[in-house]
Amino acid sequence: MKTQQLSNAAGPIDALATHRPTRILRLRTMLHVGMKMMFYDKLKFAGTLFGVIFAVVLFNQQLGVFLGLLSKNTMFVDNARADLWIVPTSTETLQPGKPVPMSALYEARTTPGVAWAEPLLYGGASISLPKGGSEQVTVIGTKAPYWRGGPWNIVAGSVDVLRNPDVMIFEDSERDKLGGVNLGSVREVNGHRTVVGGFTWGLLPFAPSYSFAEYDYARVLLGTPSDETSFVLVGVGAGANPDSVALAVRKRVPAYDVLTTHTFRNRILRYLLESTGIGFTTATSAMFGLIVGLVIVSLSMFSSVIDNIREFGTLKAIGCGNKDLALMLLVQSAAYGLIGSLIGLALISNIAEAMRSPKLALALPWLTYACTPAVMVLLCGLASLLALSRIRKLEPGMVFR
Amino acid sequence: MNNINESPRVVDVNGLSKVYGSGAIAFEALKKVDFYADAGEFVMISGPSGSGKTTLLSILGCVLRPTAGRVVIFGHDVSTTRENELPSLRLSLIGFVFQGFNLIASLSASENIALVLRLRGWEPKQAQSEAVKLLAEVGIGEKADSLPRDLSGGQRQRVAIARALAGHPPLLLADEPTANLDGQTGLQVTELLKDLAAIHGSTVVVVTHDPRIHNLADRIVQLEDGQIRKESL
Numbered sequence: 298m299k300t301q302q303l304s305n306a307a308g309p310i311d312a313l314a315t316h317r318p319t320r321i322l323r324l325r326t327m328l329h330v331g332m333k334m335m336f337y338d339k340l341k342f343a344g345t346l347f348g349v350i351f352a353v354v355l356f357n358q359q360l361g362v363f364l365g366l367l368s369k370n371t372m373f374v375d376n377a378r379a380d381l382w383i384v385p386t387s388t389e390t391l392q393p394g395k396p397v398p399m400s401a402l403y404e405a406r407t408t409p410g411v412a413w414a415e416p417l418l419y420g421g422a423s424i425s426l427p428k429g430g431s432e433q434v435t436v437i438g439t440k441a442p443y444w445r446g447g448p449w450n451i452v453a454g455s456v457d458v459l460r461n462p463d464v465m466i467f468e469d470s471e472r473d474k475l476g477g478v479n480l481g482s483v484r485e486v487n488g489h490r491t492v493v494g495g496f497t498w499g500l501l502p503f504a505p506s507y508s509f510a511e512y513d514y515a516r517v518l519l520g521t522p523s524d525e526t527s528f529v530l531v532g533v534g535a536g537a538n539p540d541s542v543a544l545a546v547r548k549r550v551p552a553y554d555v556l557t558t559h560t561f562r563n564r565i566l567r568y569l570l571e572s573t574g575i576g577f578t579t580a581t582s583a584m585f586g587l588i589v590g591l592v593i594v595s596l597s598m599f600s601s602v603i604d605n606i607r608e609f610g611t612l613k614a615i616g617c618g619n620k621d622l623a624l625m626l627l628v629q630s631a632a633y634g635l636i637g638s639l640i641g642l643a644l645i646s647n648i649a650e651a652m653r654s655p656k657l658a659l660a661l662p663w664l665t666y667a668c669t670p671a672v673m674v675l676l677c678g679l680a681s682l683l684a685l686s687r688i689r690k691l692e693p694g695m696v697f698r
Numbered sequence: 699m700n701n702i703n704e705s706p707r708v709v710d711v712n713g714l715s716k717v718y719g720s721g722a723i724a725f726e727a728l729k730k731v732d733f734y735a736d737a738g739e740f741v742m743i744s745g746p747s748g749s750g751k752t753t754l755l756s757i758l759g760c761v762l763r764p765t766a767g768r769v770v771i772f773g774h775d776v777s778t779t780r781e782n783e784l785p786s787l788r789l790s791l792i793g794f795v796f797q798g799f800n801l802i803a804s805l806s807a808s809e810n811i812a813l814v815l816r817l818r819g820w821e822p823k824q825a826q827s828e829a830v831k832l833l834a835e836v837g838i839g840e841k842a843d844s845l846p847r848d849l850s851g852g853q854r855q856r857v858a859i860a861r862a863l864a865g866h867p868p869l870l871l872a873d874e875p876t877a878n879l880d881g882q883t884g885l886q887v888t889e890l891l892k893d894l895a896a897i898h899g900s901t902v903v904v905v906t907h908d909p910r911i912h913n914l915a916d917r918i919v920q921l922e923d924g925q926i927r928k929e930s931l
Contacts, residue, residue, distance in 0.1 A: 319819075322821070323817075325816075326822075334804045608800070610800075614794055615788065615814055615817070616818075617817065694756045694759075696800055697759075697797075
């Protein structure tokens with residue numbers, strides 16, 4: 298017995314030196330226990346997951362609506378196929394304002410580095426409805442044969458119908474609103490008899506829908522003098538730098554702003570964010586979604602710790618340190634964040650598809666899908682801090698009480 | 699942890715005091731207690747409720763700090779050990795058997811045991827296979843995959859004993875291991891604990907007020923009102 302006693306007494310000395318699991322092994326162990334504990338209480342698991350899914354869906358829905366609204370306001374600039382825009386000074390958004398003289402067009406055309414320049418007419422018009430009353434549209438006038446500035450997304454007819462006199466292309470999703478128009482229907486636009494020659498799909502800005510006419514007909518409809526236009530679109534030559542060409546054009550038309558498409562787009566976005574309540578309202582709703590999700594996850598994880606406090610005490614007593622248990626909680630929160638994000642993104646993606654229409658489209662770029670899991674993992678990690686603080690204060694001695 | 703040295707005395711406690719609370723509500727649970735356990739011994743600490751048994755066991759298990767006194771385990775003064783070193787000390791030196799079994803509900807019987815081994819650095823597969831062996835040793839090898847909720851009280855305590863023995867810790871501490879068991883099962887479980895501890899070469903300190911198992915002890919220490927009243931062989 299004595300020999301055994303001595304060897305046993307010596308054993309722990311070696312044990313203390315050798316019982317050092319690698320970090321990877323420790324991580325795997327805590328991952329294993331964390332996952333088992335997480336999936337064991339299915340109701341709590343479902344409740345916590347619901348919180349994450351709720352946050353993901355609400356946040357992305359709000360974000361999608363917001364980005365959708367922004368894209369409605371920049372869709373024209375994005376699709377006009379121009380490198381530069383000559384616009385009245387202080388233009389902040391694409392709306393009819395002070396005209397640009399046609400001389401600016403000619404100055405642009407003769408500037409080195411410019412490949413082409415075309416005028417663009419942009420203005421509001423009224424369509425008389427068969428049963429009385431009227432509807433507003435935004436008339437766009439573009440030049441044949443290149444039709445820079447649109448139309449695009451044509452779903453019926455072709456752009457060349459605009460070469461015919463008194464013909465326009467309207468937005469398909471507004472057909473009912475315009476009195477049930479079809480190809481060949483006739484309507485009065487600003488008092489001028491106009492034939493419906495085609496339809497586009499989805500060209501609904503945050504204003505009356507876009508309707509396209511050949512430039513000269515648009516000038517008649519809008520009553521624009523022949524020496525004026527709304528904007529000038531400019532294309533730069535191959536290999537030319539748009540910024541340098543913009544600078545050169547600006548020197549020739551100093552009374553007007555010459556913007557690259559990128560700058561104009563940013564200017565519109567900045568205007569929308571700073572001068573309207575859209576950004577604040579959407580950001581508030583999105584944050585609200587995240588906060589509610591965060592609170593649900595936080596409380597669920599905390600209550601899970603409280604419910605299993607004896608188990609955590611036992612883990613501490615048998616040798617788990619605070620770092621091990623923190624790792625376990627972080628693993629759990631990461632799992633909640635990831636699983637909830639995947640389910641939430643699948644849901645919101647289906648919701649977006651179901652509600653997609655020219656009037657309201659949720660814009661969910663790939664970056665949203667890529668960033669949501671990372672954001673949710675981070676938030677769930679934050680949510681676990683409350684539970685973590687409880688575990689940190691937990692005395693392992695409680696297992697004997 | 700560098701003052702560990704070879705000694706047949708596994709536990710050596712001198713002048714141990716523990717006071718809960720302070721001022722007018724202070725309660726002295728242990729009053730200058732001297733206690734020891736030699737290697738391979740099966741020591742029981744007995745006494746009425748509130749006598750300080752569990753407080754003593756908690757301090758021996760390094761899960762509670764003494765107010766005063768010196769606690770030496772394997773020549774290592776744990777009363778002065780830094781807090782962050784205690785978990786690995788417990789993991790390496792001490793196996794616990796709790797009154798309420800304290801198994802992790804979401805882990806199977808074998809996983810509960812393998813957990814301790816994995817924390818000690820065993821590879822998962824080896825830990826699992828050792829856990830199954832230990833379960834066979836405690837007589838419930840066929841319950842390896844069962845969750846604690848599917849086991850009887852006696853079976854749970856057997857799993858707890860197997861977990862305490864996992865990795866052959868030199869010191870086993872058992873807190874009222876028979877409290878939640880019927881008389882016959884309690885006796886069987888304690889006999890099993892004693893037999894396996896002898897095979898594994900572990901020293902055992904059992905806190906109990908169950909007189910039916912007193913005859914299994916090598917030595918019984920009687921605690922009363924925070925002080926050792928009697929020691930018997």
